[in-house]
Amino acid sequence: MTVETRRRSHAGIRMNEKDSKEIAYDNHHDFHPDPAVIARLRRKIDWHLLPLLSLMYLFSFLDRVNIGNAKVAGLEKDLNLTPSEYSWALSIFFIGYIIAEVPSQMLLKKVGPRKWISGCMFVWGTLTMLLAACKTAASLYATRFFLGIFEAVGVKDSSNANALFPGAVFVISLFYSRGEQALRNGLFFSTATMAGAFGGILAYGIAQMDGVRGLHEGLPTVLLCFVTIVYLPDYPQTAHFLSQDERDLAVKRLLVDAGPATQDDFSWPQFRSVFVDWKVYMHAFPYILTMTPLYALALFLPTLVREFSFDPITSQLMTAPAYAIACLATILVAVSSDHYRERGLHYAMPTLLAIFGYILLIVLEHKSAAVRYIGLTVTVSGVFSAVPSMVAWVSSNFGGHTKRAVATGVIISFGNCGGLISGHIYTQGHTTRGHVISLVMLCVSFCLILLLKFLYIRENKRRRNLTPEEFEKESQGEDLCDWHPAFIYIS
Numbered sequence: 454m455t456v457e458t459r460r461r462s463h464a465g466i467r468m469n470e471k472d473s474k475e476i477a478y479d480n481h482h483d484f485h486p487d488p489a490v491i492a493r494l495r496r497k498i499d500w501h502l503l504p505l506l507s508l509m510y511l512f513s514f515l516d517r518v519n520i521g522n523a524k525v526a527g528l529e530k531d532l533n534l535t536p537s538e539y540s541w542a543l544s545i546f547f548i549g550y551i552i553a554e555v556p557s558q559m560l561l562k563k564v565g566p567r568k569w570i571s572g573c574m575f576v577w578g579t580l581t582m583l584l585a586a587c588k589t590a591a592s593l594y595a596t597r598f599f600l601g602i603f604e605a606v607g608v609k610d611s612s613n614a615n616a617l618f619p620g621a622v623f624v625i626s627l628f629y630s631r632g633e634q635a636l637r638n639g640l641f642f643s644t645a646t647m648a649g650a651f652g653g654i655l656a657y658g659i660a661q662m663d664g665v666r667g668l669h670e671g672l673p674t675v676l677l678c679f680v681t682i683v684y685l686p687d688y689p690q691t692a693h694f695l696s697q698d699e700r701d702l703a704v705k706r707l708l709v710d711a712g713p714a715t716q717d718d719f720s721w722p723q724f725r726s727v728f729v730d731w732k733v734y735m736h737a738f739p740y741i742l743t744m745t746p747l748y749a750l751a752l753f754l755p756t757l758v759r760e761f762s763f764d765p766i767t768s769q770l771m772t773a774p775a776y777a778i779a780c781l782a783t784i785l786v787a788v789s790s791d792h793y794r795e796r797g798l799h800y801a802m803p804t805l806l807a808i809f810g811y812i813l814l815i816v817l818e819h820k821s822a823a824v825r826y827i828g829l830t831v832t833v834s835g836v837f838s839a840v841p842s843m844v845a846w847v848s849s850n851f852g853g854h855t856k857r858a859v860a861t862g863v864i865i866s867f868g869n870c871g872g873l874i875s876g877h878i879y880t881q882g883h884t885t886r887g888h889v890i891s892l893v894m895l896c897v898s899f900c901l902i903l904l905l906k907f908l909y910i911r912e913n914k915r916r917r918n919l920t921p922e923e924f925e926k927e928s929q930g931e932d933l934c935d936w937h938p939a940f941i942y943i944s
Contacts (some may be wrong), residue, residue, distance in 0.1 A: 461876050464726040484709050486702060498628050501694045503640055505684055506621045509574065512645040520597075524756060527765075538590045543752055543876030547869050549601030559839075571681035618642075618844075618865060623858050626848035628689055628703065630710040631943055632794045634848055639787020639841035646780035646837050648919055711749045722932040723855035733860055733907045736847050742898035743804065743843065745808055745871030746811075746891035747836045752888075757829060760884060761822035775830040782834040787841040787842050795940045796846035796908030797944055800839050804899045807835030811892040836895075850909070852934035909944035917939065 519526070520543065529539055560569060561619040580600045587593045625637045685835070686692040689703040710943030727733055749759075754775070759768040782803070790799035817824050847864055879887035916938045919927065927938040 466492055480679055484705065490702070491706065494695075494702060495629075495633070497695065497699070498692075498703070499637070501684070501692075502628060502686070503637060504622070506641050507644040509570070510618065510621060510641060511647060511679065512578075520752070520924075532587065532590060540880070541878045542590065542597055543594050544873045546597045546601040547872035548749075548829035549598045549875075550869050551866050551873070552603075553602045562763035567681065567685045567687050568709075570685065574681060576927065617915075620843045620850055622865075624685075625773040626856070626857060626861075627707075628692075630706060631845075631849040632791055635768065635796065635799070635841050635845035636784075636787045636789035638845050638848075639784050639790075642837075642840050642844070643780045643787075644853045646783060646833075705801065710944060720853065720855045720932050723853045724859050724932060726932070726934070726936070727851075727856055727859045727863055730851075730860070730936075732850060733863055735901070735908065737864045737931065739800075739901040739905070740843065740868035741871045742894040742901070743836065743839055743871075744868040745874050745878070745894055746807065747840070748872040749887065749891060750833055750836060752875060753879045754829075754833070756879065757884065758826070761825055762941060763822070771826070775833045778830055778836040779837040781839040783841060786838040789847075790842045790845065796842045796849065797902055797909070800846060801899055801902040801906075802835055803835045803839035803842075804895055804902065805835070807832050808895050809838070810835050810890060811888050811895065814888045815885060815888045815892070823825040846943070850935060850939070852940055853932065856934050906944050913941055913944065 459673070505667075524539065529536075530532065544729055580596055584593070584596050584600075587596055621641055622638060625641065629637055686694070689695070690700055690706070692700060692703070695703065754772050755768050758771045759765060760772075763771055778824055785801055786799055790796060793799075794881075810828055810830075813831060814825065814829030817828055844861075844865075848857060851860040878890050919938055924938050934940070
C-alpha cells in the first residue's frame with residue numbers, strides 16, 4: 454500500500470468512526486466487487502430510476518416552456534398582451550422559482566424526495582391546467598409565479614431547469630458514483646430537448662384544433678405524481694427495488710467513491726460552508742451565463758423559427774428537428790464525459806459549439822432560411838449538450854449530502870436568474886441583438902470554465918504533494934466534506 458493510500462485510509466476511519474450508520478471504508482483498498490455484479494446493480498438502478506425521473510422532467514419542462522409555442526399560436530392577441538407584458542410573463546416564473554429553490558432543497562432533504570416531489574408535481578400540474586383559464590395579463594402573471602414556486606419545491610434533485618431539475622441531479626448523485634453521473638444526467642436532461650421537440654409537434658396539432666378548448670395539458674403531470682409517490686426511492690439504503698445485499702453494495706461503493714467526503718445526516722456546518730466555498734461561485738457564474746441563452750432558446754425558439762418566413766403552424770413543427778439533434782448531441786457528450794471521467798472540457802467544447810452557432814446566426818442574418826436554420830440547430834445542440842457535464846461537475850465535487858444538496862440548490866437557483874433575464878433578450882425587431890448578447894455570455898462562460906478546470910487541477914496537485922504533517926493538519930475538524938485533503942476533485 455502506498456503512503457498516500459495509507460493516509461487516505463486513515464482519514465476514512467477517522468471521519469466515519471462517529472457514525473455507526475455508515476459502512477466503514479477504512480479497508481476500501483480491499484474492496485473489489487465482481488464487475489458483473491456491479492453492472493447488474495447499475496442496470497437495476499437505471500431501469501427503476503431514470504425512466505421515472507426522465508418522464509417527470511419531460512412533463513415539467515413541457516409545462517414550463519409551452520408558453521413559447523402559445524405565443525406563436527396567438528397568446529398575445531387572445532390576452533391583449535403587449536410585448537413587455539409577454540416578456541414579464543416569462544420572467545415572473547423564475548422569480549417564484551428562485552425564491553423557493555434553496556428552501557425546497559432543504560425541505561427535500563428533511564422530508565425525502567418521494568413525498569416532496571410527488572406532492573409538488575400534483576400542484577404544478579394543476580396550475581398548468583389553470584393557465585388555459587387565464588383571461589388577462591394579471592391572471593397569467595399570478596399563475597406563472599406560483600407555477601415557478603411549486604416547480605422549485607418539487608425538485609429536490611436536477612438544469613437547467615425546473616424545480617425538478619436540482620432534485621433529480623441530487624437523487625442521481627445519491628445512487629451513482631462520480632464517474633457515472635454525467636451519462637445519467639445526460640439521459641435525464643435529454644428529455645428537456647425531447648420536450649422541445651414533442652412540444653413543437655403537440656403545438657402543431659393543437660393549432661389545427663383552433664376553437665377547441667381543453668384543460669388537459671397538465672393532467673399527465675397530476676397523474677404521474679401518484680406513480681412517483683409509490684416508485685421513487687429516497688436513498689439507496691431504503692430503495693425498495695433492491696435486496697438488502699444490493700443496498701449494502703450500493704452504499705459501500707458510493708462510500709469508497711466519495712471517501713472522506715461522505716456524511717449523510719443533515720448538518721448546519723455543511724450548510725454554512727456552502728456560502729464560504731469558492732467553488733460555489735466559480736460554478737455559479739458560468740452556469741448563469743450558459744442558462745440564460747438556453748432559456749432564451751427554449752422560450753423563443755418557435756418565434757426565431759417563425760422569422761425564417763415559415764407560417765405560424767409550420768414554425769411549431771420545425772422546432773422538432775433542432776431539438777432532436779440536440780437530444781442526440783446531449784447524450785453523446787454525456788457518454789464521453791463519463792468514459793473519460795472528465796467534466797471541464799466536456800462543458801467547454803459544447804459551449805464553443807454554441808458560440809460558433811451564434812456567430813453563424815449573426816453573420817448569415819440575411820441568407821436563406823435553410824442556412825439560418827442550420828445555424829440555429831448548431832446553437833441549440835451546443836447549448837443543451839453542455840448541461841450534463843455542467844451539473845455532473847457540481848454534484849461530483851461537493852461532498853456530504855447536506856452540502857451537496859444546498860450547493861446544488863444555490864448554484865442552480867443562481868443559474869435560474871438566467872431565466873429571469875432570458876425573457877427580455879429577444880424583443881420584437883431586435884433578434885440579432887439577442888444573438889449578440891447570448892454570444893458574449895457564452896464567450897465569458899467558456900473562459901470561466903477553463904479557469905475552473907485549471908484551479909481544480911492545481912488544487913489536486915497541491916493535495917497530492919502534501920507532506921504527512923501537512924495532510925494531518927488539514928485533516929483536523931469535522932464535516933470537512935470535500936475540503937478534506939484526501940478528497941480529489943474531478944476536473
